[in-house]
Amino acid sequence: MLNELSPDAPPRVAYWPIRIIGLLLVGQAIGAGVIVAYLAQRIDWEREFADVAPSLEAIEIGAFVLLFTPLAIALPLTALALVFRWRVAWVAAMLEQGLLLFFCLAFYLESATFLQSALWLYAGMFYSVLMVLYLNTADVRLAFLARPAPADPRDNPESRQAEQSERRSSAERGDDRATF
Amino acid sequence: MTEPRFEPLADEALLRRFEPVLRFTRGEEFLPMDVKPYVQACSLWAQRPDEQPQQLVDAAHLDLARLAYPYPDEFGTIHYLQLVEPAIATKEAIFDHHERIPEAREPFRAGLGRLARVGYGSRLIDALFSISLLARGRVPGATAAAAARAYQRLGVADEHLYYGRVVREGGWTVLQYWFFYLFNNWRSGFYGANDHESDWEMICIYLAHEGTEDDATHTLQPIWVAYASHDYAGDDLRRRWDDPEVQKVGAHPVIYVGAGSHASYFSPGEYLTEIELPFLAPLVRLTDRVQRFWHKQLRQYGGETGEGAQPLSNIFRIPFVDYARGDGLTIGPGQARPWRTPYLLNPTPPWVSQYRGLWGLYTHDPFAGEDAPAGPMYNRNGSVRRAWYDPVGWAGLDKVPPPPQLMTQLLDEQAALRQRLAAYEAEIEAKAQALQGMGLRAMAMRTQPHLSAQYTLLQQQIETQSEELNEVRRAQATDHALLEALAYYATGLRVGKEEPLRAHLRRAHRPASAERLRFSRLAEVWAAGSIGLMLVLFVGLAVFGQQYLIFGLLASVSLFTVIEAGFRGRLTQLITSVTIALSIAATLVIIYEFYWPLVMMTVLTAGGYILWDNLRELWR
Numbered sequence: 109m110l111n112e113l114s115p116d117a118p119p120r121v122a123y124w125p126i127r128i129i130g131l132l133l134v135g136q137a138i139g140a141g142v143i144v145a146y147l148a149q150r151i152d153w154e155r156e157f158a159d160v161a162p163s164l165e166a167i168e169i170g171a172f173v174l175l176f177t178p179l180a181i182a183l184p185l186t187a188l189a190l191v192f193r194w195r196v197a198w199v200a201a202m203l204e205q206g207l208l209l210f211f212c213l214a215f216y217l218e219s220a221t222f223l224q225s226a227l228w229l230y231a232g233m234f235y236s237v238l239m240v241l242y243l244n245t246a247d248v249r250l251a252f253l254a255r256p257a258p259a260d261p262r263d264n265p266e267s268r269q270a271e272q273s274e275r276r277s278s279a280e281r282g283d284d285r286a287t288f
Numbered sequence: 289m290t291e292p293r294f295e296p297l298a299d300e301a302l303l304r305r306f307e308p309v310l311r312f313t314r315g316e317e318f319l320p321m322d323v324k325p326y327v328q329a330c331s332l333w334a335q336r337p338d339e340q341p342q343q344l345v346d347a348a349h350l351d352l353a354r355l356a357y358p359y360p361d362e363f364g365t366i367h368y369l370q371l372v373e374p375a376i377a378t379k380e381a382i383f384d385h386h387e388r389i390p391e392a393r394e395p396f397r398a399g400l401g402r403l404a405r406v407g408y409g410s411r412l413i414d415a416l417f418s419i420s421l422l423a424r425g426r427v428p429g430a431t432a433a434a435a436a437r438a439y440q441r442l443g444v445a446d447e448h449l450y451y452g453r454v455v456r457e458g459g460w461t462v463l464q465y466w467f468f469y470l471f472n473n474w475r476s477g478f479y480g481a482n483d484h485e486s487d488w489e490m491i492c493i494y495l496a497h498e499g500t501e502d503d504a505t506h507t508l509q510p511i512w513v514a515y516a517s518h519d520y521a522g523d524d525l526r527r528r529w530d531d532p533e534v535q536k537v538g539a540h541p542v543i544y545v546g547a548g549s550h551a552s553y554f555s556p557g558e559y560l561t562e563i564e565l566p567f568l569a570p571l572v573r574l575t576d577r578v579q580r581f582w583h584k585q586l587r588q589y590g591g592e593t594g595e596g597a598q599p600l601s602n603i604f605r606i607p608f609v610d611y612a613r614g615d616g617l618t619i620g621p622g623q624a625r626p627w628r629t630p631y632l633l634n635p636t637p638p639w640v641s642q643y644r645g646l647w648g649l650y651t652h653d654p655f656a657g658e659d660a661p662a663g664p665m666y667n668r669n670g671s672v673r674r675a676w677y678d679p680v681g682w683a684g685l686d687k688v689p690p691p692p693q694l695m696t697q698l699l700d701e702q703a704a705l706r707q708r709l710a711a712y713e714a715e716i717e718a719k720a721q722a723l724q725g726m727g728l729r730a731m732a733m734r735t736q737p738h739l740s741a742q743y744t745l746l747q748q749q750i751e752t753q754s755e756e757l758n759e760v761r762r763a764q765a766t767d768h769a770l771l772e773a774l775a776y777y778a779t780g781l782r783v784g785k786e787e788p789l790r791a792h793l794r795r796a797h798r799p800a801s802a803e804r805l806r807f808s809r810l811a812e813v814w815a816a817g818s819i820g821l822m823l824v825l826f827v828g829l830a831v832f833g834q835q836y837l838i839f840g841l842l843a844s845v846s847l848f849t850v851i852e853a854g855f856r857g858r859l860t861q862l863i864t865s866v867t868i869a870l871s872i873a874a875t876l877v878i879i880y881e882f883y884w885p886l887v888m889m890t891v892l893t894a895g896g897y898i899l900w901d902n903l904r905e906l907w908r
Contacts, residue, residue, distance in 0.1 A: 199860050206867035209874050216877060230881060233874040240871040244864065245587055 123193075125248045130187040132242070133201060136235060137183035140208075143228055144176050165221045172223065175211050179204055198252035202243055208236045303452035303463055303630055306493050306510060309537045309620030310467075311556070313547035313613045315396025317436050317477065318487075320467040320619065322449045322631070325442045326486070327352055327639070330369040335650055337364040356638035367645030368660060371470070371485050372434040396478060396547065396611070431649070432483055435471035442470075448619045448626075451664065453633040455679050459690040461495040461508055462679045466633070466664045467550070471648075474548035474610075481549075481563055481608045482657035485648025488664050489550045491515045491543060492679050494526075496690035511691060513541050514683035515552035516675070518561045518610065523684035523792040527554060531789050540621055544612040556614035557799020562607055563657075612799070636665070644670045684792065698778050705771045712764040719757045726750045811855040822848055 147169045156162040162170075182204055189197035212233045215223050223229065242248060310320070332345040332355065344367070345354055359367060439445060451466040469487040474480030494512040513534055514526035527534045533554045535542040544553040553559060619625045633640060640663055648660025662668050665676045675682040689697045726749060733743045790796065822844065829840040853862035879886060 199863060202860075202867050203863050206863060206870055209867065209870035213870065213873060213877065230878055234878055237871045237874050237878075240867055241586065244868065 123251055125242075125245070126190050126193065126251055129201065129239075129243065129248065130190040132239060133183045133187040133190070133204075136208075136239070137180050137187075139228075139232070139235070140176050140180040140183065143232075144173050144180060148173050168215075168219055168221050168223055172211075172215065179208060179211075193252075195252060198243065198248070202240070205236045205239050205243065209233060209240075212236070299454040299634055300452070300630065300632060302454060302461070302495070302508065303465070303632075306463055306495075306539055306541070307450065307452075307621060307627055307630070308465060308491060309540050309542045309618060309623060310545050311542060311614035311618050312545050312616035313396065313478075313611045314616040315477070316545070316547050316616050317473060318439060318469045318471050318550075319445065319617075319625075320448050320450055321439075321442075321444045321470060322447065322628075323451075323468050323639075324352055325444055326371070326468070326470055327355055327369070329438060329442060330371050330648075332359075332645075333368050333370055333650070334359065334361055335366045335368065336362060341650075352637075352639040356642040358642065366650050367643075368650040369486070369645070369647055370649050371438055372431050372649075431485070432471060432473040432476040435473070435485065439470045446625070447628055449628045450630050451633050452630040453664075457678070457680045458686065459496065459693050460511075460680050460685065463493040463495065464490060464633075464675075464679060465492075465630075466490050469550050472549060474546070474608075476548075478548040478611055479608070480610065481561075484651075484658055485660045486646075487550050488647065488661050489516055489545075489552060490664065490675060491541075491552055492526075492675075492683060493529075493541065494680070494683070494685060497692050510539075512683065512685060514685075515543060515554065517546075517551045517553060517797060518549070520795070520797065522682075524795050524797070526683040526685065526792070528789055537620065537622060542614075542620075544614045546610040546612045547616075549610050551610055551612070553610075553612040553797055553799070555797075555799055556612060559610045559612060559797060559799055560607055561610050633664070639663075640665050695778070695781060698774060698781065702771065702774050702778070705767055705774065709764060709767055709771070712760055712767070715760050716757065716764065719753060719760065723750065723753045723757060726753060814851065814855055818848060818852065 151166050151169055153166075156166040182200070186197055186200045186204060189200065212229055215229060216233075312319070328351055329347060330350055331343055331347045332350055333341045334344050335341045344359060350369075355369075361367070449468075451468065453464040453466065455462040455464065467489045469489070470485075472482065472484045472487040475483045492514045493510050494514070495508040496511050498507065498509045510529040512526045513529055517525065535554070544556045545551070546553065546559070551561075617625060620627065643663060644666050646660040646662055646668065650660065651658045653659050659668060662670070665672060667673055678686070680686050726746060730743065730746050730750060733739045733746065736743075825844050826841065829837050829844075833840060849862065850859075853859050
């Protein structure tokens with residue numbers, strides 16, 4: 109049987125993408141946490157602090173730990189906010205992906221140690237790129253940002269293309285604007 | 289277009305019956321007037337290629353009859369009128385405030401500036417557009433004031449006239465109302481795009497007969513109305529007469545006139561008009577394509593569908609506000625300022641048909657916005673305006689049959705379809721029979737080696753015949769579906785079902801809503817000053833801190849962008865855009881670092897998929 113859709117019926121929003129994002133964020137947090145822990149234990153911090161000046165590697169790893177630890181904590185919190193479907197959760201998730209990408213790119217461009225070409229840095233970037241693409245898909249955006257848009261029956265959604273072709277053909281005819 | 293029947297009395301009565309009411313914005317200085325005193329105050333000039341302009345007729349001798357003289361000239365010559373002599377414009381511009389028409393003495397208040405309503409990119413393009421005015425041709429600064437003075441001197445500020453024309457085309461009776469204004473001071477008076485001497489504006493009312501010819505109620509009734517307005521064309525220009533958006537005083541439609549621009553609107557308000565610069569068109573197309581790829585191929589979010597939603601390419605258009613508030617004076621039947629007896633353009637007077645030049649100063653503006661317009665019949669390049677030779681097609685009505693013809697045309701269309709279907713039936717029968725005959729012959733030939741060449745030829749003919757038969761059957765199926773649709777539509781018409789009021793609209797004129805105009809004063813100050821401030825900062829960095837130029841620029845652009853997004857309530861959009869930009873950068877890095885592994889992985893994945901797919905088929 110065919111369902112007749114009422115034009116006034118609100119669009120159906122699927123909530124399963126939210127759960128998937130929550131899981132992906134938790135996975136990302138675990139990954140970030142593991143890397144932070146792995147890097148932190150690579151350095152003999154007592155010796156580094158005892159020296160006149162810490163080594164470049166220690167400085168960079170210190171910066172990495174300082175930058176990524178808050179993110180590793182924020183990611184599961186965002187996943188939790190997602191469960192409660194808070195609107196701010198989507199923005200927070202996007203912001204965290206932005207920060208992750210920014211930090212990874214900064215290390216890739218500026219690092220003078222092994223961090224510059226660490227494989228997990230690229231893996232982190234790749235994971236974040238996929239997350240950004242997924243977060244920005246129409247399904248996910250609608251699940252979070254869907255609000256009753258002030259639909260105006262006067263506008264036809266196919267307007268832009270048709271309007272542009274009309275403008276072009278009018279220009280080809282050499283017609284002046286209706287008024288200018 | 290059928291040749292207009294000249295019925296002066298009937299035509300004038302029709303025009304007067306539906307003549308519009310014009311509501312202007314407070315501060316408007318120029319009102320519809322008679323062209324005669326204007327032309328008498330002008331001189332006629334010719335601008336030949338690579339020459340100084342030459343005066344053909346001086347102001348003391350020019351009139352409408354002389355304007356219609358033929359002025360043969362070489363290719364590329366532009367004829368134009370000149371009201372205000374640029375050399376004396378400044379002197380003339382010292383203009384006593386009390387010389388203005390009383391309603392124009394009330395000062396115009398712009399309210400929220402246009403710049404606060406648009407984004408940073410548009411403001412930057414706008415700044416470049418403003419700077420370009422210094423280089424390209426434009427109407428001199430004092431001309432608007434001098435024109436206002438000339439308008440008062442002509443003594444026509446209290447006499448309002450329109451030019452009426454009745455055209456009968458495609459079953460429609462079109463009433464055209466042309467309005468002539470002495471000057472368009474949109475730029476100098478109302479922060480708009482352009483100024484030019486003279487202005488021609490127009491609206492059309494489309495009438496059709498109601499009832500049958502023997503019926504007592506067989507009279508012409510208004511069905512559609514179309515107003516000329518900036519960048520709108522075709523269907524978007526018109527509204528149905530019974531649309532609540534078409535305001536009326538009795539049988540007279542109300543036009544809200546844009547301040548200075550004199551564009552026509554159905555509702556009062558402030559309209560954001562975007563002007564597209566021709567040289568930016570390739571950039572507009574490129575951004576539209578990228579945006580389509582982003583949304584369709586990558587299935588990314590298409591943005592809000594609300595009022596604020598704008599395509600990315602809009603940043604290459606320059607925003608201007610057209611103020612059509614309707615809070616100024618009103619001209620029209622039953623108003624304090626009524627219309628004078630209209631001047632009929634049936635038959636077309638020689639000053640309309642013979643004079644193809646501009647009706648005011650030619651400024652050499654490459655965008656043509658500052659050049660005066662040509663008359664009602666012509667475009668600036670001398671070709672005939674569509675609104676003149678095809679007023680029905682101009683408003684997109686050429687595809688709409690007038691109501692009395694609707695059912696007849698529908699029945700005709702159904703009859704033609706049935707006839708075509710019958711023809712298809714016969715054709716299919718003949719072709720099918722021929723094809724079967726061919727098939728028979730092929731079967732008979734298959735075991736005869738000496739007929740091998742003929743057999744090959746016959747096979748080709750069978751393929752062609754089969755394809756042709758398929759085409760006819762497809763057309764038949766399509767026409768069957770169309771016939772059903774027509775029958776359904778006819779049933780609807782018989783029970784009085786009407787087309788939706790606005791089904792024809794693709795992009796409707798809409799004034800800015802109160803919600804969109806709710807910006808703080810601080811946001812306006814920011815919008816007005818941010819681009820200039822940024823340029824000053826850039827120079828400061830270049831002079832005093834060259835070593836930090838790149839970092840400083842990045843930091844200042846980032847800061848400005850965040851402030852801007854904060855003012856416009858678009859921080860979420862900013863975060864999304866920046867994150868997407870970072871993702872693109874990260875993707876490029878990954879591709880750069882892992883080019884070969886990525887290629888190998890792609891090939892491996894494709895190979896694995898094919899293997900899996902084939903094995904699955906094997907196991908079934």
